[in-house]
Amino acid sequence: MEATRALDVRNVSFGYNSWLLLKDISFAVAAGELVAVIGPNGSGKTTLLKIMLGLLSPNSGVVTLHGQPIAALEPKARAQAIAYVSQQPAASFPLTVRELVALGRYPHGLRGSETAADRVAIADALKKTAATELCDRQFNTLSGGERQKVLIARALAQSAKILLLDEPTLHLDLNFQLQILSTLKRLCVDEGIAVVTVLHDINLVSLFADKALLLSGGELRGFGPVAEVINEASIKELLDVEMKQIAGHESQPRYFVPRHPFS
Ligand code: ADP
Secondary structure (H helix, E strand, C coil): HHHEEEEEEEEECCCCCCCCCCEEEEEECCCEEEEEEEEECCHHHHHHHHHCCCCCCCCCEEECCCCCEEHHHCCHHHHEEEEECCCCCCCCCEEEEHHHHHHHHHHCCCCCCCCCHHHHHHHHHHHHHCCCHHHCCCCHHHHHHHHHHHHHHHHHCCCCCEEEEEECCCCCCHHHHHHHHHHHHHHHHHHCCCCCCCCHCHHHHHHCCCEEEEEEEEEEEEEEEEEHHHHHHHHHHCCCCCCCEEECCCCCCCCCECCCCCC
């Protein structure tokens, strides 16, 4: 099992000041898994992603990427191993879509002229996110959904085997949400990429994620296969919302609807 771990978070604790925000968090993500991080606002989801990326150092505990402690990796090696799509930046990049996606090649040495490998990786990333036709557009003229696809394409151009995303479906209509999550799922299934993404919609988690990580009050409240971890009781405890589970057929995902939406 050890060898299949793409990302391992072991006994991680962290605080921005003397108050501990994250307490003794441990979990592992295997190649090809899609893990959804769920928790109330302010529970530390973004902070946890930043620790997994090595942008923040834990007070204690260790994060390893393919068996190597992230703290021991040079920035370039780190960026070749793990890519990040943050919540959409407010400021727009004054670049074309292709120029922006090409930035993902910097960890592979791209500074001036592109190599054949750079061109293949950029074209491939645009294709996988169905963004090829946007290639010559200015990024700052795109819609929210189009921007999200392009930001994911930039992360894919990095050719990292671990991809972290912070609420990639935020502000997107349902069609774009499904497009983005289908793209992520394909990356897991077809290419063995490990994906960890913050998601708020329990039903999208049920549809797309292999595992769920429940975070609240600085503690890991659950981690495991979605069918085992997500249920009416765990949602109530995590999000303080009473949901009713609607059972699908055996092979179909379950759905949850609020019991008292107007109360
Ligand atoms: P989530 O992503 O679950 O909404 P965050 O990880 O963004 O939560 O934030 C968790 C808590 O840490 C919040 O209370 C937030 O205000 C605080 N926080 C986030 N970043 C900083 C920072 N740079 N300095 C101090 N506190 C921070």
